[in-house]
Each structure stands twice: as structure tokens, then as C-alpha cells.
Amino acid sequence: MVDDGIFRSGLPDAANFRFLLSLNLRSIVYLCPEPYAEENARFLRTNGIRLHQFAVEGSKSGPTVLDTMSAQEPFVHIPEETIREALKVVLDVRNQLVLIHCKRGKHRTGCVVGCLRKLQKWCLSSVFDEYLHFAAAKARTTDQRFMELFDASSLMHLTAASQY
Template sequence: MRVGSRSDLGGGERGSLIEVSPADNNRPAMGEEREGEEELLVPPLNFAMVDNGIFRSGFPDSANFSFLQSLGLRSILYLCPEPYPEANYEFLKDNGIRLFQFGIEMCKEPFANIPEETIREALKVILDVKNHPVLVHCKRGKHRTGCLVGCLRKLQRWCLSSIFDEYQRYAAAKARVSDQRFMELFDISSFKNLPLSFSSTRSSANR
């Protein structure tokens, strides 16, 4: 693996991959509990399990690092164009976690423009079990993350009402008609070989 430089993280390049390797020194892992103290695991905002090996959340900060360590993540899929913060980048480096960045600009109705091809490329990362466990996140874990998870649910043959219910559970009062319209119209026909190891493919078919 190559160690991504700080400059690799900027620009919001679609589908960029930054691979980081564990640090070579023997310093304690970030978030490691001190002797005699009980470690407090704090999940990021809007954290949830999507499927086996797939998680979603808002932007994690240093208070969440110990919790993320407990997940044994291999990858993080980041849906914002802004550079990854230095502290988060160091956490990835220390834990050998790969960063996939898909720079989707924040959209506000009525001028919403969700890049369908970027969503497709991000789905390919999620569908590849070699990247699991993977955490998907944007800023608040609502709109960009919600759209990506909603498109994944279409691949898992969820009905639209269940997809929208899940989206609205995280977006709450800020749910966007344009996001739901995007998920409704998203064409899954190009995804012909959905991995059978995906647990919800069968169990969600009757939702």
C-alpha cells in the first residue's frame, strides 16, 4: 500500500482512493483506554448498521475514534468534496483504513443536482466485500448518505415506501423531495451481479 499524502485528499476528485498503511512506530493506538479507566465508545452522529459489514453515519470526530476502532473498519467512503481533516487522516493511517472519496457537492432544492455516475461508482465500492467493513458518511449522514443507501436498497429489492421511510428517519424535517425522486428513478439495471453474500438481498425482498 502507498501512504496517501495530505494533498491527495483535496479537490473532491470523483472516485479517488487514498490507501494508508499502519504507522510503523509502537505508540498506543488512538483512543486506547488508559490503565484502570473504562473506555467510553461514542458513535458518530446518525450512526447505524446498513447491512453486514456496512455502516452509515455523519462526519466522525476524535470522540468517535475508539468506537470506529471497535468496528474493525477496512474502508471509509466519504461523500463530500472537502479535504479530510488531518486528525481523521491520521486515524486512518494508524489503523490501516482505506479512504474512498466521492466529492458530491451539497445540494439545496430546487436546484438539486445529484451526480448519478458518482453514486454508481460509490455503490461499486460498497458492493465489493473486500472493502468491508466499510463506513459511509457525509457531513450529517442525512442527504448524500441517505441517497446512496437508498440506491443500495433498490439493489436489494426493497419497495419504495420502505426506502423512503428509512431515508426520512435520518433526514427528518429536512427530507428532500428531490432526493426521493432521485432514488425512485435510479436505474439499477446495470448492476447485474449483486453479491450473494449480501445478507439483505434475500431477507429484504419481501419488505
Template sequence: KYDTFDVLTQPLAPPENFAPVINKIYRSSFPQPNNFSFLKKLKLKSIFCLIPEEYPELQAEFLKHENIKLFQLGMSGNKEPFVKISSELITEAIKVVIDPANHPILIHCNRGKHRTGCLVGVLRRLQKWSLTIIFDEYRKFAAPKERPMDQQFIELYDETEIIKYAEENNLLPLAWE
């Protein structure tokens, strides 16, 4: 069964919305079995999954086979008006994502648009990017389903706790090399 992970399909199929974020931090939609050959090239140490549902069996087997550690914090996206993305959970996720001990790491939700986009937006704030460019990047990946509430979340996110944590653990600034 595991042999399917070793077949090099030609060509490789990266997951939709796959992209490098910075250094050894990557983002994507939920990886499917046909993406496994591609993912192996990243030599991942960890995956951070942002959805609440249990990790599917095939994906869990792939992680076990490749010795990839799974972090999961199930959070809801900004489904207006009553369900909101959790600032506390994003902070907990960022603590894991910026820790070089977990790199290379892939962040994903279902589509790689909204929850992943919010987390990457907060990472960009920690890099001190202007909101204009943060939102431009958010919209590239969220199109054609950009959510104003996601962009407002990124703008209003309170960095105090994560900055304190990062300083105590020497995790900032994020390096490009």
C-alpha cells in the same frame, strides 16, 4: 498524539446518525475525534466519504493509524433547483460499497442525512425493498430536513449499469450474513 485514539472514553460516542445498513456496511455523519474510540470497535477496513472537501488532518491520521483505506468521491447534494446529486458518482460509490473485499466499510457525508441517505436508498433498491420502506428509512435519518428531491433520486435511479457490474463481479444479492 496517537495515544488519544487508544483512550477508552466511558461511555462511547458513536457519530450522529450511525447505524448498521446490512452485514458489514455502516452509515454515519462525518466522524469526529471523540468518535474514534467507538469506530475502532467496528474494525473498519474502509471508509467511503461522499463530500468533495479534502479529508481533515485528524481524521486522516486516525485512518492511517488504524490502517483504514479511504475512498472519496466528492459529490454535491440535492440543493434545489440547480445542483443535483450525481447518479454516475453514486454508481461508482456503490461498486466499492458492495464489494466484500472492502468490508467492514463506513459510508459518511457531513450529516449522514442526504448524500448518505441517497446512497443507502439505492442499496435498498438493490435489495428490492419497497419504495415505501426505503423512504421511511430515508426520512428517519434525514429528519427534520427530508428532501423530496432525494426521494425522487432514489425512485428514478437507473440500476442498469450497477446490476450489470454486480452480475459480472458476482456482488449481488447482498447477503444478511
């Protein structure tokens, strides 16, 4: 659970459907460019859960915390406008209870949740601590840099309409 009405995970499969039903979800925010698995899409249709897909490319070649000593660190592009649009869906109370997920629930999901935390006025060290909790040894400095530089001010008006 990220907060009241907001959950996070990796890509659910059939074994998770019963649990997802217990959450009484209204919406899912899916952060991958690949089409949603047909079995999952059928589950959502059957249970009246809306799917909001945002095509954020993953990058297995992105740098990890262990790569920070390298001067050749590649830049992983994280589309700020796409993250902003995903946050609009997450913050809209009409979409809650909402589950945010990508494939593993680490990088793309971590960036969205980290930017949400900035909207909630968390200090940056706490944002990073939470990100590292989920990403562990796979943490990417580019994700952390993205969260640090993310300008949450353009979404602050949405927080007045939600509980934040």
C-alpha cells in the same frame, strides 16, 4: 448499521475514533468534495483503514419536504455516476466492513443507502421511510426523486458477488 458489513454516520470526530476502532473497519466511503480532515486522515492511516472519496456536492438550499408546496422548487444535482461508483466500493466485499458518511449522514449518505436498498429490492415506500427516518424535517424531495429514478439494473451483477 445499514446491513452486515455496512455502516453509516455523519462525519466522525476524535470522540468517535474509539467506537470506529471497535467496528474493525476496512474502508470509509466519504461523500463530500472537501478534503478529509487531517486528524481523521491520520486516524485512518494509523489504523490501516482505506479512504474512498466521492465528491458529491451538498446543497443547503435544496428543497425539503416542507417545500413541496412551492412551484419554484430548485433542482439539486445528484451525480448518478458518482453514486454508482460509490456503490461499487460499498458492494465490494474486499472493502467491508465499510462506513459510508457525509457531513451529517442525511442527504448524500441517504441517497447512497437508498440506492443500495433498491439493489436489495426494497419497495420504494420502505426506501423512503428509511431516508425520512434519518433526514427527518430536512428531507429533500430531490433526494427522493433521485432514489426513485435511480436505475439499479447496471449494478445487479455486483450483487451476485456480495450477499445481496
